[in-house]
Amino acid sequence: MNLFKKQNNFYRAGWITFLLVFALTAFFISCSDQQQEAAPAESDGGVSTGLPADASAIAAARNLTPDDIVAALKTYVPTGQHDDYIMFSSGGHAGQVFVIGLPSMRLLKTIGVFTPEPWQGWGYGSEETMAILNNGQADGEQTVMWGDTHHPALSETAGDYDGQYLFINDKAHARVAVIDLRDFETKQIIKNPIAINDHGGTFVTPDTDWVIEGGQYAAPLGWEYASLDEYAEDYRGMVTFWKFDRDSGRIDYDASFAMELPPYWQDLCDAGKRVSEGWVFCNSFNTEMATGGIESGEPPFEAGASQRDMDYLHVINMDKAIGVAAAGQTIEVNGFPVISLDTSVAEGLLYFIPEPKSPHGVDITPGGEYMVISGKLDPHTTVFSFEKIQAAIADGNFETDQYGVPILDFDAVLEAQIELGLGPLHTQFDDKGYAYTSLFLESTVARWALGGPYGEMHEEEDWSLVGKQSVHYNVGHIAAAEGDTVSPDGTYLVSLNKWAVDRFANVGPLLPQNFQLIDIGSPGEQMQLLYDMPIGVGEPHYAQIIKGDKLSPWEVYPEIGWDPGIQAVNPEAPMSGEEKVVRNGNEVEIWMTAVRSHFTPEHVEINQGDHVIWHITNVERAYDATHGFSLPGYNIQLSLEPGETATFEFDATEDGVFSYYCSEFCSALHLEMVGYLLVKP
């Protein structure tokens, strides 16, 4: 697999070099020509209208530098050709997932997840989507209509992306979603039963047996009330382990469990891999247990939670925790099994390592040997050794925190500290023995050389800063191609920037967020910024980038009558020739088909007050022959991909004449793809 990847990279590199040499030569030759001829396009100020036909003259007219031309050549994907990589980016507050091709940075799809998405008919009536969104509601009166998606996680087999599933969390409401990459649709949303918010999710174990969801702002478990005066006693952190069942493509709620943690703010987690498989690592902050209260003269959270030089990296023996949970050594919170803090301490499931300062993120090296931590307020990145952690645990002899959790000695488990710059955050890896860390305050991405087994992969000194790439501006996460797997590709890196400031045309005070594509293909100091992609929906947090050929989604649904909710044919699905309207008392059931360019039936007559159950199958088999179904006034909007069936129900409370129509421009007679629902008063 590795060899194969390297070959691909080699071929790509060869191809790119050829083009570059060609383009640069042409550029320089023509530049010198133009000095004599005075390029005509220069006189119109370099605007694109009336550009010369010759490539090098265009470059001159548009004032493109040789670097610009290189960047353009590296990212241009000719019409009809496919991108090499696919990036799955969190959609931030949009509660969605963006699918983006690399290197072109073209937006291919927006997957509705926590937020209704009308084009896909996600959350506009269809039983399947409403059931998934409703499952994600917390108990109580309030309906949640959005999510703050943070961390997408591709499913893995033996630590490598396998292209089958994608998971993502909603920080605002502590929810986890499962997306099936056969049809790129959300299949499940689970509300965490013990926490109101999360952050350290989603992260998967190397074979996707478990999906990890760590907490964030401590609160009484199960959303009980407790005064902030009782913070240390009654507030708690948590990490939840969701059991994933690959065959059904769903999280198995009943086989899942959580661990109670001290009320430090768990931040981000990562699963151990290879040598550290079976362990989970979560960084934390606010071990000060600050409770804020600026309005009553208390230090605000930002100061209160940053007093100590060290917080605690949580080191969790997950394999052992699974055994403890399976043995029933749990308490119940909202009916959900939770390993209590006391049990974790007694069973040796949880250890702490002091981590500097105001930490954010923990990332495990491809072979699982090292845990990389960055502190927002420490210019260093800190590397701990799994081997040393194991030795320290075996040694015993710990100090403990106030909850009795053993604290390992910092120096005993430290492997290296590398001074990178201001505001280090998140780290990714490549195939050259380098790590990449985002520097929020500096707006740069640092490339640094790993040591240990990675030392022989590069020429630089082990554990040393190699180079920096400026980004614009305020980078949060970075995503490298397969950069958190056991075999990173080392081709591209995307910087997910929070601010754009003046980089794009002014669109008012709310600015786009800026994804920047960086070439990390060649070793040494040099990286190259290739492309800016403003994204008008914020705030994307993290992304993962998978080799495009690992994905093999369906082109059309496998059979007519396919129900994406069960990924099988629905026996109730209407079929051609069997369309009908059946009344049973006050209940009217409709079996309808859609095909270019008509619905059958085209008239549906009912009475006000009827309860309506309406099934529609798109009986098409042609690639991309999607039909929409919109029923105005009843908030119904479906997207029916070829073969798909959907059902919706409503009470016909409004009388009148409602034209239902196809909302996809599917054919020349698309406008005629319409019918009348007549609701008699």
Ligand code: RUQ
């Ligand atoms: S994090 S604020 Cu992934 Cu840097 Cu959520």
Ligand code: CUA
């Ligand atoms: Cu079907 Cu338009």
